[in-house]
Amino acid sequence: MKVFVVLVLAIASASAGLLPQAVPVHPRDSTAKPSINGRITNGKNAVADQFPYQVGLSFLGLKGSWWCGGSIIDNSWVLTAAHCTSGASYVTIYYGATVRTSPQYTQTVSSSNWIQHENYVSLTVRNDISLIKTPSVTFSASVNKIALPAIASRYSTYVGQTAVASGWGLTSDTASAVAKDLQYTDLTVIENSVCQKTFGSLVVTSRVICVATPKGTSTCQGDSGGPLALDSTLIGITSFGSPDGCEVGAPAAFTRVTSYLDWIKTNSGISA
Incomplete structure (x- = not known):
């Protein structure tokens, strides 16, 4: 995995509350060496077939490789974050994996297959969303789609x-061990204010x-692009958090899926 990419906000404004107290950072790794570390901080081990819509995404670009998560929304489409596909x-x-290194199967696709x-x-972390077009997959107990919210x-x-986030991100701010098992945690939605x-x-x-993110429970490096689900419906895509770490108690942020239903339908033909 890579270390956090720090987003430098260079937008000047005299209005109070516009500029952040903390610079948002994506939970995406940016070290030179390609590796995949950790899990959701202070989460729980998922059991087999608990999150059949969860996929692991191993990206390769000119600047190295990095790990993200994603959600199956159709036989031929995966939804993830734009900061994961960027570059x-x-x-x-990786489909149907509970143990990260033991997926049911994998597919490799090029950037021409994502939007x-x-x-x-x-x-400003605007519109942090991407669609990946994949060869058609057959659904099973281990591999299946998650519903999109209704219009x-x-x-x-x-x-x-209370919604559930899942992924293979860091287990703590000091973690260096490779994650074995898919992690998940329950997180309560707060006011945007x-x-x-x-x-x-x-x-x-x-x-x-x-x-x-009470008691140090949060999404972290490696969870980018992964799902935030409520009642078996995808409501968020892991997007950014605090530069001070995953266990500091600062809010964690997700792309709000209900704001992109039209964009998803226009580009993939998929609707709730």
């Missing part, structure tokens, strides 16, 4: 509801969903 040439998709949001802006729910804030106190309103827009 990559190829991705190997990164045309208005993705890394500096009627696009105005739901989900505040106060609370999240804006940390990251500012230029970053935390209505198209972002934030969760609290």
Whole structure:
């Protein structure tokens, strides 16, 4: 994996609350050596077939390799974060894995097979979403899709509801061991106004969903692009967190899927 890519916000504004108290960083690894470390901090081990929609994504680009997560939304489509696909040439998709190194099978596709949001802006973490077109897969107990939110729910804030995040990100801020098992944790959705106190309103827009991270439980490096699910429905895509670490108690942020239902349908033909 790579170390966090620190996003330098160079947008000047005199309005209070626009600029962040903390610079948001993607949970994506940026070291020169390609490796895959850790898991969700202070999470639990998933059991076989618990998250059949979860995939692992091993990206390769000119600047090295990195690991992300993704969600199956159709036989031929995986949804992930734009900061995961950005700069990559190829991705190997790991399907049906609970033990990371033992997927049911893998597929490797090139960048010509994905659609990164045309208005993705890394500096302000805008439109952090990508679609990956894959060869068709056969669904099973280990490999299956997750539902997208219904159009009627696009105005739901989900505040106060508990959703589940999963992935193979770091187990702690000091972790160096390779993760063996898929991890998951329950996280409670918070008001965007609370999240804006940390990251500012230029970053935390209505198209972002934030969760609290009590007791050092959070998404971390390697979880980028992975799912935030509520009642077997995909409501978020792991996007960014605090530069101070995953266990410091700062909010974790996700791309709000309900804000991109039209974009997903236009580019893939998939709707709820």
